[in-house]
Amino acid sequence: MTTDVWAEGDGYEAYVGRWSRAVAAEFVPWLGVPAGARWVDAGCGTGALTEAVLTLAAPASVLGVDPSGGFLATARSRLPAATFELGSAEALPVADGAADAVVGGLMLNFVPDATAAAAEFARVAARGAVVAAYVWDYADGMELMRHFWAAAADVDPGGAALDEGTRFPLCRPEPLTELWEDAGLADVTVRPIDVPTRFASFDDYWRPFLAGQGAAPGWLATLPPSRRDEIRDAVRARLPIAADGSIALTARAWAVRGRR
Template sequence: MAPDVWDQGDAYEAYVGRWSRRVAAAFVPWLEVPAGARWVDVGCGTGALTEAVLTLAEPASVLGVDPSDGFLQTARAQVPGATFEVGSAAALPVGDGAADAVVSGLAINFVPDAAAAVAELVRVAAPGAVVAAYVWDYAEGMELMRHFWAAAADVDPAGAGLDEGARFPLCRPEPLSHLWLAAGLSDVTVRSIDIPTVFATFDDYWSPFLGGQGAAPGYLATLPRPRQDAIRDAVRERLPVAADGSITLTARAWAVRGVRRSVRN
């Protein structure tokens, strides 16, 4: 299996970072965290969610943590006003109960032990703090990826195991809810966040897949050029292209929210 690659911030932004920003703009107000809170953004990537917190939540502070130094370089350049540190979701550089809101965008499903990661989110949350995350609905609602993987399966059935829809059963409402409840969080709620993803042309849609960042682009980069071209042509046939050449799709994320109990059970 080709590894997921996460090290080039600009390429990631073009692929899904720009869409994550739109999800974050709906996610942050939904959390209803009071102004003046201390936030930690786990798996912050290029800073999409961190930026939304700064813009919408009037925080006292925001710390973004990510294992990719390349992503953090982009985040530091794009999101002044936040602090960023290299770190893992499994061992956050944050003290016990030091955060009033602990959040994660598009990251929790990539952690090898999701239950341990959520336990770590809970550890750094103060009593009464919000612990929340969002992930793509890879199996159904993330249309830009669904069209790609459907076309790839026709051209290269051997690559089907890399499809995030099959790889990440966590990214559905019931598993997310169970994960949060198992971590001892209360008032657990899951909701969908749907955003439009509009591409001006087919090249606008396709070129981010050539950037090598993430599962689909990383897989594509391992293929010989003729196989890449065959997948490109199969994708083009599947997409709903308007008369002006534009392509309008929808991206759905699942968001989960819970509250750190005053006393751990």
């Protein structure tokens, strides 16, 4: 049983949305989509990837689709140039072959059926269109979560089964390649995208975990305050905190790209 929570956009932004933006800034140019294209951002969340498309790709249009009304409210308030619709990545509200680029950021591992989602990406893509996505390297390179789960396992071993590194074997190069190829996509490539995640203080790092948005924060919210405090202290002891109180970590995402 999972405790993932996706409801309130501002809490998610503080947790990982801000780091997703840095990944999206490298991801969008890597796709090489010409200006004037029709984009679909499946599982758009609060709009980190949508914003990068609007800023960097000169699109004719961008449609963001997400099942969370709360996340879409945040996206709409920030990005009036895009269109947003409530919906699922496994059943996109888009006609066959209507998109020149179909993308998804940090969502493939959370949809109930990633195979169905990949097939939908391919369905709505025009011939020759780019189909791409990125996910966190939960098992290794997403340091802010790795420190949390390592400390949490020491304090409350019952939470280990919820660790995204264990739950999401999809988030590695080989499974991503297989998923894209099985969807009938050609010229499939996977690459890492590494971005710095610098926190001004331990409070800057820890406060987003208390907002209840996402997997680790959602689980933390189910614990009694005393247990949350134990985990907080265990995390603090593990982190590389500099003399000025700042914490310099890195986050790796795996990006997959193919063509219809």
